[in-house]
Amino acid sequence: MHRGVGPAFRVVRKMAASGAEPQVLVQYLVLRKDLSQAPFSWPAGALVAQACHAATAALHTHRDHPHTAAYLQELGRMRKVVLEAPDETTLKELAETLQQKNIDHMLWLEQPENIATCIALRPYPKEEVGQYLKKFRLFK
Template sequence: MPLYYYYFGVLNATLLFRTARWRPPLLSRHAARGCGHAPSYGKMAARALVQYVVLRGDLRREPLSWPLGALVAQACHAALAVTHAHYQHPDTAAYLDQGGSMRTVVLEAPDESALTTLAETLQQNSIDHKMWIEQPENIATCIVLRPYPKEEVHHHLKKFKLLK
């Protein structure tokens, strides 16, 4: 049996993971394209990149009572949108290169006004983010920041609690 196999076109590196030559696929792609922003693993230890997701907590409670799956879908849509929009940014590339070691923090905004206030604050401070607006209802559901070093953005988010 070979050390690897393809599953839906994706290399399963389960057995290759422990070899010294294995590198995450995205790192290999960045290096192959010569993008110049493929990180070294030593740098990543020094710069902890985090992607923050801020979901509206009031959507789960009465009178709205959204199902948990719908809220998770909102966060997924926004995370993909902000990652796509900032794919060429070196921090986004480095974050994606981490593979299973990516750090994501999910926070709760109490209501829509807290979410829009956060969006204004982020915009005033030139913090890249995406506010996801659910259509056709036109409801702001969450904000996701592109991956940032924690120390650069944490102070803008410290008033929000972890989503429970």
């Protein structure tokens, strides 16, 4: 079910109509690569599920933010970038940095094991968060 056009989306459209480039919003996810390797050897489906959980939780938690509202207005234009963290320590360090810099995100913990598996940011213009993610490469 689609809702009416909200104020955040109108702002993005208004910018486009005025000749200014509309902001491209991206939802970044950082997923632990080591979970796909021994000794963990999680199947691809389990890793995809972790990223989905984190992305959904971040969108829900920050649903009232104008960037999230605008991102969800055009479902066919969603942009996500999935990056890889080598291990849990690196993922938790990133979460700490994001927290210190007031970057909205969700650190997903797989239960009942309480294992940190993925970080999802709410949608952001890449210019606002790129500096915190540049050391991570695309997940392969």
